[in-house]
Amino acid sequence: MRSSISAFVLSAVLAFAPAFAAAQTRTPEQFFGFRLGTDGELAKYPKVVEYLQHLAKTTDRVKFEYLGKTTMNNDYVLAVISSPQNLAKLDRLTQINRRLADPRSLSDQQARSLINEGRPFYFLYATIHSTEVGNGQAINIIAHRLATDNSPATREILDNAVVLLTPSQNPDGQHLVIDHWYKTKGTQFDTVYPDLYHKYVGHDDNRDWFMFTQKETRLNIEKVQNRFKPQITHDMHQQGPTGSRIFVPPFEDPFDVNVHPILAIGQATVGQAMAQALIADGKAGVAWKEGYDMWTPARQYMVYHGQPRILTEIASVDLADPFVNPDGRPIGPQEPRWNFPMPYSKNEWRLSQIVDYAVTSALAGIQHVAKYRTTWMDNFYKVHRDWVNWKGTPYAFVVPASQRDPMATREMLEILHLAEVELHRATAPFGAGGKEYAAGSVVVKVAQPYGAFAKTMLERQVYPDLRIFPGGPPKPPYDVTGHTLGMLMGVEVDEVAQPFSAPLERITQVTAAPSTVPMHPKYAYLVRPESNAGFKALAQLQKADVPVYRAAKAFQSGGATFAPGTWIIAPTSAATKILQTVARDTGVQVAATDTSPGVDGFRVKPGTRIGLYRGANNIPGGWLMWLFEQYGFNFQVVSARDFDGDLSAKYDTIVFPSGLSRGRIVFGLNAARHDKEFAWAYGVGEAGWQKLAAFVKNGGTLVAIGSGVETAIELLDLPIEKALPEAGDRRSSARTMPGPEMDRLLRDAFSSPARLMQVLRDRVAEPESLFFCPGSLLENEFDTSHPVGFGMPASWPVFFNADQAYRIRPGFGIDTHVVYRYPRQNILRSGWLLGEEYLRDQANVVSFRVGRGTAVTLGSQIDFRTQPRGTLKLLFNAMFHGPSSEVSAAQMQQIGTN
Numbered sequence: 054m055r056s057s058i059s060a061f062v063l064s065a066v067l068a069f070a071p072a073f074a075a076a077q078t079r080t081p082e083q084f085f086g087f088r089l090g091t092d093g094e095l096a097k098y099p100k101v102v103e104y105l106q107h108l109a110k111t112t113d114r115v116k117f118e119y120l121g122k123t124t125m126n127n128d129y130v131l132a133v134i135s136s137p138q139n140l141a142k143l144d145r146l147t148q149i150n151r152r153l154a155d156p157r158s159l160s161d162q163q164a165r166s167l168i169n170e171g172r173p174f175y176f177l178y179a180t181i182h183s184t185e186v187g188n189g190q191a192i193n194i195i196a197h198r199l200a201t202d203n204s205p206a207t208r209e210i211l212d213n214a215v216v217l218l219t220p221s222q223n224p225d226g227q228h229l230v231i232d233h234w235y236k237t238k239g240t241q242f243d244t245v246y247p248d249l250y251h252k253y254v255g256h257d258d259n260r261d262w263f264m265f266t267q268k269e270t271r272l273n274i275e276k277v278q279n280r281f282k283p284q285i286t287h288d289m290h291q292q293g294p295t296g297s298r299i300f301v302p303p304f305e306d307p308f309d310v311n312v313h314p315i316l317a318i319g320q321a322t323v324g325q326a327m328a329q330a331l332i333a334d335g336k337a338g339v340a341w342k343e344g345y346d347m348w349t350p351a352r353q354y355m356v357y358h359g360q361p362r363i364l365t366e367i368a369s370v371d372l373a374d375p376f377v378n379p380d381g382r383p384i385g386p387q388e389p390r391w392n393f394p395m396p397y398s399k400n401e402w403r404l405s406q407i408v409d410y411a412v413t414s415a416l417a418g419i420q421h422v423a424k425y426r427t428t429w430m431d432n433f434y435k436v437h438r439d440w441v442n443w444k445g446t447p448y449a450f451v452v453p454a455s456q457r458d459p460m461a462t463r464e465m466l467e468i469l470h471l472a473e474v475e476l477h478r479a480t481a482p483f484g485a486g487g488k489e490y491a492a493g494s495v496v497v498k499v500a501q502p503y504g505a506f507a508k509t510m511l512e513r514q515v516y517p518d519l520r521i522f523p524g525g526p527p528k529p530p531y532d533v534t535g536h537t538l539g540m541l542m543g544v545e546v547d548e549v550a551q552p553f554s555a556p557l558e559r560i561t562q563v564t565a566a567p568s569t570v571p572m573h574p575k576y577a578y579l580v581r582p583e584s585n586a587g588f589k590a591l592a593q594l595q596k597a598d599v600p601v602y603r604a605a606k607a608f609q610s611g612g613a614t615f616a617p618g619t620w621i622i623a624p625t626s627a628a629t630k631i632l633q634t635v636a637r638d639t640g641v642q643v644a645a646t647d648t649s650p651g652v653d654g655f656r657v658k659p660g661t662r663i664g665l666y667r668g669a670n671n672i673p674g675g676w677l678m679w680l681f682e683q684y685g686f687n688f689q690v691v692s693a694r695d696f697d698g699d700l701s702a703k704y705d706t707i708v709f710p711s712g713l714s715r716g717r718i719v720f721g722l723n724a725a726r727h728d729k730e731f732a733w734a735y736g737v738g739e740a741g742w743q744k745l746a747a748f749v750k751n752g753g754t755l756v757a758i759g760s761g762v763e764t765a766i767e768l769l770d771l772p773i774e775k776a777l778p779e780a781g782d783r784r785s786s787a788r789t790m791p792g793p794e795m796d797r798l799l800r801d802a803f804s805s806p807a808r809l810m811q812v813l814r815d816r817v818a819e820p821e822s823l824f825f826c827p828g829s830l831l832e833n834e835f836d837t838s839h840p841v842g843f844g845m846p847a848s849w850p851v852f853f854n855a856d857q858a859y860r861i862r863p864g865f866g867i868d869t870h871v872v873y874r875y876p877r878q879n880i881l882r883s884g885w886l887l888g889e890e891y892l893r894d895q896a897n898v899v900s901f902r903v904g905r906g907t908a909v910t911l912g913s914q915i916d917f918r919t920q921p922r923g924t925l926k927l928l929f930n931a932m933f934h935g936p937s938s939e940v941s942a943a944q945m946q947q948i949g950t951n
């Protein structure tokens with residue numbers, strides 16, 4: 054019996070083994086029906102997912118997992134690739150990573166043993182940017198090679214490393230872009246998808262790595278980064294078609310000092326291993342230390358979590374069709390430089406080359422990590438060991454218990470918690486840095502595994518004064534320069550330099566502050582205006598037809614002072630339920646009063662109808678769409694079709710996001726080049742433009758943000774003008790130039806003295822009119838008695854991203870009111886600002902009466918990527934105040950009796 058079982062087991066094993074033989078595994082070419090990288094052909098995302106499953110089924114080196122659903126309900130997936138032995142002990146290997154990532158109480162000897170036992174995890178993902186399709190093709194070849202190849206090089210990878218492979222960081226975009234391309238190819242329509250390739254944030258899906266707003270960001274972080282604790286992450290991109298053929302690390306300056314030096318050098322090492330493999334393989338046009346910097350955490354979660362960030366940027370083609378240099382000359386710069394030793398000599402570039410460069414570079418990176426397995430494990434350990442032993446300044450950050458906005462405070466702590474930063478709550482009062490803190494205050498110590506993330510997010514950024522040449526114009530950063538989270542969120546955070554002791558307990562779950570709703574007041578509920586939670590409540594109260602008012606002035610009730618803008622809510626049973634829910638979710642305090650406070654007020658228009666004029670492929674508009682959905686506002690995206698009728702029949706308020714120009718409104722998408730599904734974004738013509746102006750003059754509300762303010766000025770002839778020097782504008786446009794393009798400009802500039810002079814004349818202002826502010830936090834002073842400033846503190850930093858400041862000019866027939874302005878001094882709070890004197894005393898937000906309507910202009914992007922939560926209420930106030938109606942104190946008496 055016994056022997057027959059063994060015989061059975063043996064025969065089963067034998068029968069089973071051929072199932073894993075490479076012979077049954079189809080190559081990508083066999084599976085997809087064409088050779089990946091063929092001009093004009095693209096593997097579609099669902100088929101790519103199937104292919105990874107096919108590899109998992111037919112080999113013993115691949116584990117496949119669905120990790121969750123994306124924004125548009127597609128599958129976000131992961132393939133784990135390694136030797137069968139490593140896959141069998143994946144839990145143990147993960148556990149080792151987790152232990153080394155938090156080496157407190159780990160002896161050097163224990164660490165050594167884990168380092169020897171462990172395997173570095175290399176996390177590889179493609180197509181976060183959906184038009185960068187070549188990498189999404191290459192990923193199949195990489196997976197197939199690792200799953201089937203038996204060469205010593207592949208064996209070494211499989212034995213020594215674990216590859217985490219996500220075929221797309223934005224699957225929705227793969228559907229949108231590739232489906233659109235197949236649908237329009239050979240028709241009169243444009244093959245390039247004309248709208249955002251991520252439903253809400255488009256290209257900014259790679260700017261979400263500290264705010265974690267989108268589902269895909271969270272899947273990446275929660276289901277891969279935090280779970281496996283990889284040693285390295287490789288994010289595959291494509292750049293424009295005309296520069297270098299591929300960028301690999303190291304990066305340009307500046308570099309955030311919170312990135313551990315071991316990680317900075319790790320990036321350079323892997324980047325150079327890639328460069329070596331590419332160049333040795335005859336692949337020309339490899340560049341490093343060009344264009345891309347590593348300043349903002351919006352682009353890099355991994356470097357604050359123990360891993361180098363490997364960015365590859367391969368030159369693009371015409372989506373899947375070849376790119377041919379129109380002038381017939383070789384593509385890209387032709388002078389060899391030390392960081393670009395081998396120029397590319399051909400005048401055309403194909404999809405197959407993107408695929409080849411991607412495969413070579415990714416495998417070189419993985420191979421390097423596998424070859425130096427213990428070095429990588431050891432470095433990973435050392436980075437975390439150094440952070441947990443942090444003895445520098447500051448010692449900690451303290452978030453005082455009492456905050457203006459409990460909702461924003463909770464959101465901020467949730468961000469830190471999701472990034473696995475340890476938070477502690479004080480169980481009793483304590484003193485630190487010469488200040489007394491109440492029980493409930495939160496302490497964030499820097500000495501902890503992810504102290505790097507905590508420190509970079511909570512401290513003030515001091516951006517280095519980088520110039521193109523000494524004394525010359527500023528060198529633009531790749532992205533923005535200030536990201537101090539407390540300032541963005543509207544939360545007070547103190548930096549404490551010296552060690553202190555306090556009675557602390559670890560926060561295991563971030564919850565809203567406890568808040569109860571008083572029952573059955575005779576007159577009304579009161580909600581203070583300082584919290585964004587008031588708007589969460591408003592959206593629901595409007596849906597339930599509960600009358601909502603705002604006090605025009607400060608008042609006293611129950612011995613407490615309530616600020617102007619306090620929400621006064623009719624005490625219906627629906628209101629009670631809604632306020633209970635909002636209070637529970639946000640921690641906002643709800644008060645009640647049995648008597649009218651006796652102040653004038655405003656009645657918020659029931660069911661206020663918001664129109665978001667987002668425009669096709671306008672990222673700020675996409676962010677606002679996401680934001681308005683989060684709050685549950687009654688809004689619609691403005692469509693060209695709305696102009697068939699009366700705009701006021703549909704909207705009370707129309708919002709112009711930054712980036713919405715007159716051209717986008719009047720001309721919009723060309724109907725001849727874009728099919729009816731994009732009809733909403735067609736131009737509305739001059740007649741439509743006039744209709745928009747009439748909408749405001751006849752009583753509508755227009756709210757414009759950032760560059761949308763210029764559009765509003767043009768539409769309504771608003772009596773404000775730019776306060777920043779003309780050069781500031783030009784400098785701003787240089788700021789928005791992509792890094793590689795800027796680099797080429799500079800290279801061109803230095804090619805001859807005459808050329809240099811011309812570029813300097815074009816791009817560089819005289820030093821006396823130098824203004825430059827690329828994404829920083831700037832102090833503003835608020836008129837909190839004005840309805841647009843309701844709930845703001847007297848001063849607080851706002852986000853400024855190459856925006857404008859304004860001064861009032863006499864405007865016949867238009868009443869203006871400056872709601873907030875720049876102070877006289879100390880304007881820069883975080884980031885980089887040159888030419889502060891131009892901002893002094895200038896206006897940022899202005900409210901106008903235009904005919905019977907209202908316009909509000911928010912000059913700087915106070916909603917930038919929805920990150921400055923502390924200033925969002927300026928936008929919300931403006932949106933809801935315009936359509937509201939004035940109510941006298943006497944009329945306010947009636948609320949409770951309704």
Ligand SMILES: [Zn+2]
Pocket residue numbers: 182185290291
């Ligand atoms: Zn990209």
